Amino acid sequence: MKDIARELGVSVATVSRALSDSPSISKERRQAIQQYAREHNYFPNVIAEQLRHSRRNPSRAIGVIVPELVHYYFSSILDGIEAEASARGYHIIVAKSNESYEREVQICESMLKNKVCGIIVSQAKDTERYDHFEHLTASGVPLVFYDRICPALNASRVVVDDYMGTFNAVSHLITTGCKRIAFYGTSMNLQIGKNRFNGYRDALYKHGLTLDESLVRICDNRADAERITPAMMQMDDRPDAFFAVNDETAIGILAVVKRLGYVVPDEVSICGFTNGFRATVCDPMLTTVEQRGTQVGKEAADVLIGLVEGTLPHDHAEKRIVKTRLVVRGTTRHL
Amino acid sequence: MKDIARELGVSVATVSRALSDSPSISKERRQAIQQYAREHNYFPNVIAEQLRHSRRNPSRAIGVIVPELVHYYFSSILDGIEAEASARGYHIIVAKSNESYEREVQICESMLKNKVCGIIVSQAKDTERYDHFEHLTASGVPLVFYDRICPALNASRVVVDDYMGTFNAVSHLITTGCKRIAFYGTSMNLQIGKNRFNGYRDALYKHGLTLDESLVRICDNRADAERITPAMMQMDDRPDAFFAVNDETAIGILAVVKRLGYVVPDEVSICGFTNGFRATVCDPMLTTVEQRGTQVGKEAADVLIGLVEGTLPHDHAEKRIVKTRLVVRGTTRHL
């Protein structure tokens, strides 16, 4: 701007006004300045702009905290966030907590320092204190949780309809003839653990089945599934179906069941939750609940931007629930 | 800082010096100021710091351009970049080009405006002009390519050893008894297409086999694989093995071959390239070349940071090749 001003013999203030099309500068000058700027491809220094406006205007950087990156669901969510953010003129700063509380705290601090306009976060597994999050909101940085929410905090959140997703999936197992349905879930102190279990339980009751505790297990990964499933299948009254909290676990079950010589889905049905890459790779293909990560990401970004731009009141806690969809494939019977 | 200065009755300059531990401030004052700052948890405004230093010091933001996000290899690379960057005090701004040239150009501009200290990029598929990249380097923003490199530009790059990876994989197929090995590759105008094909060709020659053009196809996704493979298998002298440019394609081949009633690996061997989620989900599990995305990401970040910090001369083009590793599983015969 200084150069332009010098070359055109005007003051920097005039240049600034001309470039922002202020009517207080005469039309001729304005156009001359704009043209000169264009020709010498001038573009404003964002840093300086930000410094000047630091009181009034937030930056256009959204912080995103992810527990891990090499993970179908989180990738999809990131994808959704990126899409929505970039469409609305924001960019995203991504950091991975590695499921560590310490790292999460560091990241929050660093993002605060780097003046993000808001943060979208899924907690690390071992996060049990929330001071760092409260500190952020206290500093005026809006927060939106996704996936792993923090029920203790009355913060905005976007989650998937775990309850109905599971309810529908289990109902489908029942209506296709399954009677003894095992449930592999996550620990009940995560919200999604509770919700999915409740969906399972209610679906059983709704169809007149009883809940058998011996069919309920904490198991959310393939290795554990491969370890505990053989014993399940050797029970006197073995399960004739499995509902797993994610596709990975379901794949583990499928591998064991096939290895033991059972035919899927004729003798054993299996249903997962995610609908990621894996679901169409296994044989038979996996019936699963589609988790719509991209949609979750978009909604999360939408809420955050709403908060940032003031469309939503700053202290408002928007709670959105994204509908799931049952995708029926080869590991369950058709009607 | 102003507040501190006022409260302690000194000038802002003194506060600044004290906080940076300048010896030109007396020890007592320095400590008093530092303590006061700590107690009132002051932290410097990064924006202002940057503005002040904009001439000398680059920012600590690395721009990362990815063609897509929901993709095993790219996720791993992003993971590696994030790990290396955060370990060295940088943060990453992630943008997805959606395989679009236009978007790629936009992203470059936006990152330039936002003063990233450098950019790590894998080109979009339809990028054929490179002005935007040249414009960046001309503006002093170092560039590191990964995966899809731009041979026309003499820029830094980190790629996987496509040639040897393929060479070894095909050699493995041959030594386990395969004689007619089909090759499903990507278009030859991508560097990786060429390199992998050459590895395939040379492995054949090395073992005294001839190259049969009818066994070479352009095919890099599952849908295409499922479409063209049946015809391959109906040839008079059908292939007894397939090498596919990625796991996804290999899975497509596997699905078709199994559907047609062939036994894998006894009658047909299959080898992929990636070693992503899919490889352990299919049945039998996939023999594949491990692509080590995380390592690629780390190296890319390492090179970029070297360029930024001046460890590497700014105009230097560092070219790194990450070794692959053959992971033998169930879709190929063992010795």
Add this chain to the structure above:
DNA sequence: ACGGATTGCGCAAACGATTGCATTTAATTA
């Protein structure tokens, strides 16, 4: 006791933009 070196600190100008207010010039009105 006096000149010269320290030592410790503050002034003010940057960094690149924006903006309230003053100022100049021209046009309008009485």
Add this chain to the structure above:
DNA sequence: TAATTAAATGCAATCGTTTGCGCAATCCGT
């Protein structure tokens, strides 16, 4: 013709830091 008003521009402060330079005060040796 003088006074009033409107239009176009410039001055200078500001955002939060850093830093070259200069000014006092203290210290040293002689």
